[in-house]
Amino acid sequence: MWPDRRLLDLIKTEFPIVQAPMAGVMDTDLVIAAAQGGALGSLPCAMLSVEKAREQVNIIRQRVSAPLNMNFFCHEAVEADPLREAGWKQRLGGYHDEFGLDPATPVKAANRSPFDAAMCELVEELKPEIVSFHFGLPESSLLERVKAAGCIVISSATIVREAIWLEENGADAIIAQGAEAGGHRGMFLTENVDEQPGTFALVPQVVDAVKVPVIAAGGIADGRGIAAAFALGAAGVQIGSAYLRCPESRVIAPARVALAQARDDSTVITNVMTGRPARGVANRVMREVGPISQHAPAFPHAATGLAPLKAAAEKLGRVDFTNLWAGQAVRLGREMPAAELTRALAGAALARLSRMAG
Numbered sequence: 193m194w195p196d197r198r199l200l201d202l203i204k205t206e207f208p209i210v211q212a213p214m215a216g217v218m219d220t221d222l223v224i225a226a227a228q229g230g231a232l233g234s235l236p237c238a239m240l241s242v243e244k245a246r247e248q249v250n251i252i253r254q255r256v257s258a259p260l261n262m263n264f265f266c267h268e269a270v271e272a273d274p275l276r277e278a279g280w281k282q283r284l285g286g287y288h289d290e291f292g293l294d295p296a297t298p299v300k301a302a303n304r305s306p307f308d309a310a311m312c313e314l315v316e317e318l319k320p321e322i323v324s325f326h327f328g329l330p331e332s333s334l335l336e337r338v339k340a341a342g343c344i345v346i347s348s349a350t351i352v353r354e355a356i357w358l359e360e361n362g363a364d365a366i367i368a369q370g371a372e373a374g375g376h377r378g379m380f381l382t383e384n385v386d387e388q389p390g391t392f393a394l395v396p397q398v399v400d401a402v403k404v405p406v407i408a409a410g411g412i413a414d415g416r417g418i419a420a421a422f423a424l425g426a427a428g429v430q431i432g433s434a435y436l437r438c439p440e441s442r443v444i445a446p447a448r449v450a451l452a453q454a455r456d457d458s459t460v461i462t463n464v465m466t467g468r469p470a471r472g473v474a475n476r477v478m479r480e481v482g483p484i485s486q487h488a489p490a491f492p493h494a495a496t497g498l499a500p501l502k503a504a505a506e507k508l509g510r511v512d513f514t515n516l517w518a519g520q521a522v523r524l525g526r527e528m529p530a531a532e533l534t535r536a537l538a539g540a541a542l543a544r545l546s547r548m549a550g
């Protein structure tokens with residue numbers, strides 16, 4: 193029924209659909225529901241401690257016996273630069289005045305740590321069937337341990353060069369993340385956001401360049417998008433934004449409103465929220481300070497300066513400083529339980545694929 197079964201044979205799910213890991217806006221409930229619907233459930237671990245990640249995996253394992261994907265960031269950690277941080281605080285000074293906040297109040301550092309030895313030990317202990325990485329792959333000694341634990345390794349490429357690098361360095365499947373995608377660009381061999389290809393251009397070129405199965409990501413939110421991804425040679429899809437409005441996500445109420453109102457032209461790529469380029473629905477700080485600012489501290493330190501403003505605005509029901517990560521097809525997302533949505537996506541894709549075959 194699916195024109196390419198290579199991903200299904202690799203990850204052993206019912207459908208070739210990966211529910212995208214989305215750090216900060218989801219936890220166990222979305223993983224469980226997506227897995228119950230037949231997708232690969234992905235637990236984002238980039239903002240979790242080892243203990244929290246273990247706790248969440250245990251909850252998922254108790255509720256569902258499907259394969260599980262644990263997702264990690266593997267950026268190069270950069271120390272916060274006090275000068276840059278101070279300049280950033282100054283840039284945000286007007287907002288502090290507006291919310292009656294003292295910019296001198298110490299703030300907890302933003303918590304997005306790269307995959308390290310401690311997380312690697314956890315992976316060895318829990319043995320998730322799949323481990324996916326964003327921003328490349330971890331150093332080879334850690335990667336070897338992940339593979340020795342029996343995990344299938346997946347990572348995102350945003351250009352063909354990255355896809356070839358990932359295959360050469362051990363990825364078992366590659367997510368081709370087009371520029372339409374919500375959240376952080378997975379880019380790691382390039383810094384040029386303007387050159388990032390869209391999904392339609394990227395997927396067939398990655399398919400031509402590598403032998404491992406390719407998972408299309410970015411702007412895929414219904415059966416048409418899934419069928420198109422297969423037509424381009426993908427063996428599966430990774431879908432994020434379409435799951436954001438599911439009741440099982442942890443998107444806060446005012447952000448749900450912003451996502452529900454978003455249109456095809458509501459998102460931009462910005463670096464002001466975290467210091468790394470990411471696509472989201474434009475909010476006030478993105479519009480007024482960015483969307484790209486040369487003053488933004490390196491990832492993830494830009495988020496540290498924004499944290500008190502985010503908290504103060506959210507208390508008032510505003511998302512002026514909240515990451516509204518979402519892709520260009522966010523409007524196609526539906527407010528329905530994630531298991532039901534997964535089955536609807538797969539059913540619609542199969543119907544369209546069989547019409548196309550006929």
Ligand SMILES: Cc1cc2nc3c(=O)[nH]c(=O)nc-3n(C[C@H](O)[C@H](O)[C@H](O)COP(=O)(O)O)c2cc1C
Pocket residue numbers: 212213214215217236237238263325326369372373374375376409410411412430431432433434516517518519520521
């Ligand atoms: C809210 C949000 C958070 C995301 N967080 C992560 C993450 O933690 N790890 C990751 O590998 N990808 C993350 N992504 C990117 C997704 O893996 C995927 O590339 C993207 O959602 C696909 O595009 P779409 O949103 O148009 O479906 C995130 C995406 C969104 C929308």
